[in-house]
Amino acid sequence: MKRTPRDHSLFLKAFRVYLQFVNSGLYFRKEHIIGLENVPVDGTPCVVVSNHQNCLNDPLCVCLKLTDRRMNFIARANVFKNPIFNKALRAMGLLPAYRMSHEGFGAINKNRSTMDAAGQALTDGETLMLYPEADHQDKRWLGTFKLGYLRIAFEAAEKMGFEQDVMVLPSCNHYSNYFHARTDMLIKFDKPISLKPYYERYKKSPREVMVELNGLVRSRIQDMMLHVSDLEHYDEIDFLRETGYGQNYAREHGFKPNYLPSRLIADQQLVDKMQSATMERPEEMEVIYADTKRYALGLKELGIRDWLFRHNPGIEAPVLRGLGLLLLLPLYIVSIIPTCLMFLIPKLFIRKLIKDQMFVSSFNVGVSAFVSVPLCLILPIVLLWVFLGFYWALGYFVAFPFMFILAWNYMRLFLKFVGSCIFVCRKNRSRIAELRELRESIYERLDAILK
Numbered sequence: 001m002k003r004t005p006r007d008h009s010l011f012l013k014a015f016r017v018y019l020q021f022v023n024s025g026l027y028f029r030k031e032h033i034i035g036l037e038n039v040p041v042d043g044t045p046c047v048v049v050s051n052h053q054n055c056l057n058d059p060l061c062v063c064l065k066l067t068d069r070r071m072n073f074i075a076r077a078n079v080f081k082n083p084i085f086n087k088a089l090r091a092m093g094l095l096p097a098y099r100m101s102h103e104g105f106g107a108i109n110k111n112r113s114t115m116d117a118a119g120q121a122l123t124d125g126e127t128l129m130l131y132p133e134a135d136h137q138d139k140r141w142l143g144t145f146k147l148g149y150l151r152i153a154f155e156a157a158e159k160m161g162f163e164q165d166v167m168v169l170p171s172c173n174h175y176s177n178y179f180h181a182r183t184d185m186l187i188k189f190d191k192p193i194s195l196k197p198y199y200e201r202y203k204k205s206p207r208e209v210m211v212e213l214n215g216l217v218r219s220r221i222q223d224m225m226l227h228v229s230d231l232e233h234y235d236e237i238d239f240l241r242e243t244g245y246g247q248n249y250a251r252e253h254g255f256k257p258n259y260l261p262s263r264l265i266a267d268q269q270l271v272d273k274m275q276s277a278t279m280e281r282p283e284e285m286e287v288i289y290a291d292t293k294r295y296a297l298g299l300k301e302l303g304i305r306d307w308l309f310r311h312n313p314g315i316e317a318p319v320l321r322g323l324g325l326l327l328l329l330p331l332y333i334v335s336i337i338p339t340c341l342m343f344l345i346p347k348l349f350i351r352k353l354i355k356d357q358m359f360v361s362s363f364n365v366g367v368s369a370f371v372s373v374p375l376c377l378i379l380p381i382v383l384l385w386v387f388l389g390f391y392w393a394l395g396y397f398v399a400f401p402f403m404f405i406l407a408w409n410y411m412r413l414f415l416k417f418v419g420s421c422i423f424v425c426r427k428n429r430s431r432i433a434e435l436r437e438l439r440e441s442i443y444e445r446l447d448a449i450l451k
Contacts, residue, residue, distance in 0.1 A: 035191075045125055046169055051173060071127050132217075133145065134148075150214060186260050313420050317420045343407070
């Protein structure tokens with residue numbers, strides 16, 4: 001039986017194009033999509049299941065990539081409190097999830113209507129995306145999965161008389177950096193799991209079948225993502241992975257350290273090896289982790305990054321960077337004047353409004369879409385068109401992304417210039433030498449254990 005998903009209104013289609021420009025054109029430097037051929041064709045009842053590590057960015061990036069279908073999501077109920085937001089979010093396919101810890105025990109019963117609406121979307125042949133961890137994580141690891149997504153899927157199948165197949169599509173999100181703009185992100189889709197072979201068993205033992213399937217889905221997602229299960233040493237493992245040691249490991253094992261899909265595989269291998277070594281040689285690894293903590297603290301105290309030891313700049317590095325900054329200063333001024341609110345508005349409010357750091361990038365994208373871009377791009381285009389003509393407005397529109405990227409990279413170059421100055425400063429030489437020796441010692445001992 002052919003299912004006919006609802007279509008988006010013209011307004012929502014246009015809004016999605018606009019979000020694509022903000023998210024993919026401005027915020028992220030590069031997006032990688034792997035396994036798109038595994039996504040079932042539109043009209044197939046499909047539940048996309050993923051890890052959840054970056055709040056709004058996780059569903060937004062998927063929604064902007066699967067543009068051929070009607071997407072539905074389940075989100076925290078508290079974002080639906082405002083009547084205007086409630087209407088807008090529901091129109092975009094979002095449904096509220098009520099949690100006892102936030103909305104109270106009495107609100108839990110409201111989830112029934114949400115599950116019914118989600119199930120109806122599936123019976124209409126639409127795509128539903130869920131995060132079974134029920135909340136985002138603040139680390140690169142996979143939490144416990146709840147069974148709600150399978151309950152919705154099987155109830156939809158039951159409503160269709162167990163004749164229509166319902167698919168569960170494991171996926172994962174991965175980011176080169178959770179908090180910064182102009183970084184890379186990755187979406188992976190695994191092969192879909194058909195629920196049809198489980199229908200007869202489900203009729204007799206529904207919970208047993210859901211628990212079995214839940215384990216299968218979770219293991220598929222864990223295999224795709226970077227999962228650091230050793231939370232006791234999480235900071236040290238993640239630090240070593242991100243530093244020159246992780247880059248060297250990737251390069252030595254035939255991976256591309258600056259290409260996110262390749263780097264993810266290298267990081268998975270490295271993390272697995274470190275976690276295995278922690279179990280097999282705990283005393284030696286404990287010493288390495290303690291020294292890693294000391295090394296990271298030393299970098300923080302000086303205000304420098306590990307890449308400086310990898311490149312080992314001399315006095316000529318800050319001189320050349322300083323010269324480059326001077327030469328580019330006129331272009332930076334021209335670029336920062338129209339784009340400054342893209343940088344200022346999030347910084348003005350982020351410390352006051354954001355307590356959970358995993359909301360940082362979501363906040364930045366949201367503010368950019370609804371405040372900064374309208375003020376920095378749309379309003380100037382309208383004014384230029386009215387007062388100077390269409391071609392001035394068109395020229396500004398074309399130039400704006402380049403101005404934003406130039407301004408962002410100029411600020412990054414400035415930070416590298418400051419770091420280089422600190423690194424070569426005479427008064428820091430003894431401390432830099434200590435940190436260099438400690439770094440080399442950590443890397444040599446870790447090499448000896450892992451190899």
